[in-house]
Amino acid sequence: xxxxxMRDALNDALREELARDPNVFLMGEEVAEYQGAxxxxxxxxxxxxAKRVIDTPITELGFAGLGVGAAMVGLRPIxxxxxxxxxxxxxxxMVNSAAKMLYxxxxxxxxxxxxxxxxxxxxxxxxxxxxxxxxxxxxxxxLKVVMPSTPADAKGLLKxxxxxxxxxxxxxxxxxxxMKGEVPExxxxxxxxxxxxxxxxxxxxxxxxxxxxxxxxxxxxEELEKEGISCEVIDPRTIRPLDIDTIITxxxxxxxxxxxxxxxxxCGVSAEITAExxxxxxxxxxxxxxxxxxVDVPMPYAKNLERLAIPDVPxxxxxxxxxxxx
Amino acid sequence: xxxxxxxxxxxxxxxxxxxxxxxTTPADAGALEEDRDTLVKIFQQMLLIRRFEEKCAESxxxxxxxxxxxxxxxxEAVGVGAISALRQDDYVITSYREHGxxxxxxxxxxxxxxxxxGKATGCSKGKGGxxxxxxxxxxxxxxxxxxxxxxxxxxxxxFASKYKETDQVTVCFFxxxxxxxxxxxESLNMAQLWxxxxxxxxxxxxxxxGTSAQRAMSFQDIAAKACAYEMASEVxxxxxxxxxxxxxQRAVERARKESLxxxxxxxxxxxxxxxxxxxxxxxxxxxxxxxxxxxxxxxxKVRLEENGMLTDDDVAAMEAEVREQVDRAAQxxxxxxxxxxxxxxxxxxxxxxx
Ligand SMILES: Cc1ncc(C[n+]2csc(CCOP(=O)(O)OP(=O)(O)O)c2C)c(N)n1
Numbered sequence: 001x002x003x004x005x006m007r008d009a010l011n012d013a014l015r016e017e018l019a020r021d022p023n024v025f026l027m028g029e030e031v032a033e034y035q036g037a038x039x040x041x042x043x044x045x046x047x048x049x050a051k052r053v054i055d056t057p058i059t060e061l062g063f064a065g066l067g068v069g070a071a072m073v074g075l076r077p078i079x080x081x082x083x084x085x086x087x088x089x090x091x092x093x094m095v096n097s098a099a100k101m102l103y104x105x106x107x108x109x110x111x112x113x114x115x116x117x118x119x120x121x122x123x124x125x126x127x128x129x130x131x132x133x134x135x136x137x138x139x140x141x142x143l144k145v146v147m148p149s150t151p152a153d154a155k156g157l158l159k160x161x162x163x164x165x166x167x168x169x170x171x172x173x174x175x176x177x178x179m180k181g182e183v184p185e186x187x188x189x190x191x192x193x194x195x196x197x198x199x200x201x202x203x204x205x206x207x208x209x210x211x212x213x214x215x216x217x218x219x220x221x222e223e224l225e226k227e228g229i230s231c232e233v234i235d236p237r238t239i240r241p242l243d244i245d246t247i248i249t250x251x252x253x254x255x256x257x258x259x260x261x262x263x264x265x266x267c268g269v270s271a272e273i274t275a276e277x278x279x280x281x282x283x284x285x286x287x288x289x290x291x292x293x294x295v296d297v298p299m300p301y302a303k304n305l306e307r308l309a310i311p312d313v314p315x316x317x318x319x320x321x322x323x324x325x326x
Numbered sequence: 327x328x329x330x331x332x333x334x335x336x337x338x339x340x341x342x343x344x345x346x347x348x349x350t351t352p353a354d355a356g357a358l359e360e361d362r363d364t365l366v367k368i369f370q371q372m373l374l375i376r377r378f379e380e381k382c383a384e385s386x387x388x389x390x391x392x393x394x395x396x397x398x399x400x401x402e403a404v405g406v407g408a409i410s411a412l413r414q415d416d417y418v419i420t421s422y423r424e425h426g427x428x429x430x431x432x433x434x435x436x437x438x439x440x441x442x443x444g445k446a447t448g449c450s451k452g453k454g455g456x457x458x459x460x461x462x463x464x465x466x467x468x469x470x471x472x473x474x475x476x477x478x479x480x481x482x483x484x485f486a487s488k489y490k491e492t493d494q495v496t497v498c499f500f501x502x503x504x505x506x507x508x509x510x511x512e513s514l515n516m517a518q519l520w521x522x523x524x525x526x527x528x529x530x531x532x533x534x535x536g537t538s539a540q541r542a543m544s545f546q547d548i549a550a551k552a553c554a555y556e557m558a559s560e561v562x563x564x565x566x567x568x569x570x571x572x573x574x575q576r577a578v579e580r581a582r583k584e585s586l587x588x589x590x591x592x593x594x595x596x597x598x599x600x601x602x603x604x605x606x607x608x609x610x611x612x613x614x615x616x617x618x619x620x621x622x623x624x625x626x627k628v629r630l631e632e633n634g635m636l637t638d639d640d641v642a643a644m645e646a647e648v649r650e651q652v653d654r655a656a657q658x659x660x661x662x663x664x665x666x667x668x669x670x671x672x673x674x675x676x677x678x679x680x
Contacts, residue, residue, distance in 0.1 A: 029535070029537075030535055030536050030537065033536065033537070033541075033608070034535070034536035034537070034608065037535070055537060055541060055542075056542075057503065057506040057534075057537075057542040057543065058473045058474070058503045058504070058506060058507060058534055058542070059506045059507055059508070061508055062506075062508070085472070086472065086473075088472075089472070089507075123392065123393065124392030124393035124444070124455060125393040125394055125455070125457070125471075126393060126453070126454055126455045126457060126458055126471070127453075127454075127458070128457070128458070128470070128471040128472055128475075129393075129394070129457070129471055295670060295671070296674075297670060297671060297674050298674070300452070300453045300665075300669075300670060301392070301393060301441075301444055301450075301452060301453055301454055301455030301458070302444035302445070302452035302453065302455075302664060302665050303392060303444055303664075304444075304664045304665065304667070305444075305452065305453070305664075305665055305667070305669060305670045308667055308670050309670060
């Protein structure tokens with residue numbers, strides 16, 4: 001297996017799927033001639049031509065909706081948002097059209113589309129350019145929501161998302177593009193949507209984490225190991241469908257849970273996971289479920305405030321100590 | 327009817343390379359009708375913005391400014407010329423490329439630089455950064471980071487002026503790429519329909535990030551798009567500060583006296599990349615140099631000198647003054663404290679929840 005960055009793993013997934021299926025095309029701002037604002041689409045224009053790799057005007061609602069329409073009649077669009085912050089302009093097409101089409105049409109029109117791009121907190125770009133929106137999209141039945149935390153997951157999940165017949169929201173953490181890891185080179189390598197991954201086994205507490213919080217949780221687990229606390233780290237990898245069974249199984253083993261996320265806690269994914277745990281594994285809990293979330297404010301610009309707004313290793317360590325009563 | 331449609335189409339094909347043509351300003355454009363003090367102040371403002379932004383580039387490279395930082399260098403005549411035509415209590419709203427307009431509207435260089443440095447003394451208390459400068463005391467309604475996002479807000483500010491019968495005018499700056507967004511078209515429709523005192527000022531610098539307008543716009547004659555809403559419009563030489571001032575004066579009069587909107591298209595050029603992180607490889611050196619020959623500051627300086635309003639000594643003195651002001655701002659920003667940690671939680675609600 002090659003050790004490559006998440007950026008290159010995503011690039012490989014796009015290249016392989018564009019090559020595999022002529023109905024797949026890629027569209028978005030600066031994806032072609034500029035080679036991608038974050039260079040995820042580097043080289044794809046040269047390889048597949050301007051018919052399949054398409055630069056758009058800055059009209060998110062328009063090109064997202066165009067993608068949904070094209071999907072209705074047989075193409076498999078991959079729509080890149082320069083960042084998910086701008087998907088908000090396209091939300092009407094994603095929610096009111098893509099998410100509901102199959103249902104409204106009584107199963108006649110499926111929408112095999114992937115909306116992808118960077119999301120989550122970034123580097124000092126303030127409130128309008130730095131936010132984690134997964135809870136938003138996960139709210140809507142009809143949408144699938146994916147957030148990889150390793151280069152291998154990124155590749156395998158993106159390939160599955162492109163092959164999936166439903167609209168998939170695929171959020172890549174902006175700070176993780178340079179992260180390196182082993183990635184299978186096999187063109188048939190995929191990871192099914194809706195299957196959680198145990199990123200680390202442990203016996204004393206479960207940390208449920210996704211995206212950027214996975215490496216953060218793994219570091220926290222290492223520190224806690226030194227204190228004799230053994231943590232299991234579960235990465236659901238897809239928010240919808242959510243592999244709650246894997247999480248429950250882990251909770252039944254460790255009896256203590258911390259849910260870590262970058263996004264806001266209010267009406268968020270951690271609230272959903274916490275509710276599921278108390279419904280399905282209440283009797284197994286030795287402590288209330290603890291959440292570690294992004295602070296419930298818009299993202300500030302100043303470096304020191306930004307640091308405070310995003311969960312870090314010490315916060316997760318402290319939360320695990322709290323549920324472990326140490 | 328049909329002949330009109332045909333005419334437009336001919337215009338459209340004729341304008342396939344419209345962005346390469348000199349702007350079509352009226353014959354009297356750019357005349358020096360004002361008194362010397364006004365003209366010199368306009369010159370000084372452009373100079374201040376240029377030096378301020380050169381400092382920004384330097385501070386960004388040193389890591390003192392974070393995030394995205396979009397420089398206005400090359401476009402100074404647009405912001406300064408337009409804002410010079412406004413009353414103090416008129417509103418200005420714009421995009422993320424707003425340091426220059428903020429200075430022209432009368433914001434303090436110290437507070438802007440401190441904001442860029444993420445300091446508590448910044449105009450947005452360090453919470454906004456380069457893309458979100460705000461100052462209610464001078465009716466600067468902010469820099470906005472979502473392309474086209476400010477256009478509807480401007481329409482709302484103009485609506486409010488009419489509602490309150492204040493005769494204030496709103497000027498909304500945006501780039502040519504924003505013209506493709508729905509918000510532009512929705513706003514122009516409402517503004518003309520309801521006769522709102524708003525000036526939509528498109529800064530056509532020909533590139534939206536790495537994409538030239540030719541690759542993103544089916545019809546590049548932006549001013550002509552106003553006809554879809556029966557709105558008055560004008561193309562202005564965005565390198566000529568007087569042309570900008572006078573075109574804006576005409577639009578201000580239309581807004582204040584008749585309560586009617588105007589679409590102005592300023593043809594201009596940005597010398598730097600889209601932001602500090604963009605190497606700008608999509609443009610040739612020759613193209614950049616071609617526009618630098620018509621540098622707005624240089625052009626105006628020559629005209630002032632030719633008209634006996636400015637000497638080399640004046641310019642040298644002004645340069646020294648402006649540089650000192652910028653250095654002071656940088657020093658102020660450097661020495662200012664970071665926001666207190668408690669500030670993370672303030673300003674989320676005007677009436678806090680608990
Ligand atoms: C809705 C939205 N989409 C994409 C972006 C990313 N982006 C920021 S500026 C920009 C180019 C805009 O060009 P233009 O409107 O011409 O203004 P200029 O930068 O030339 O001043 C892009 C693509 C954004 N900020 N908002």
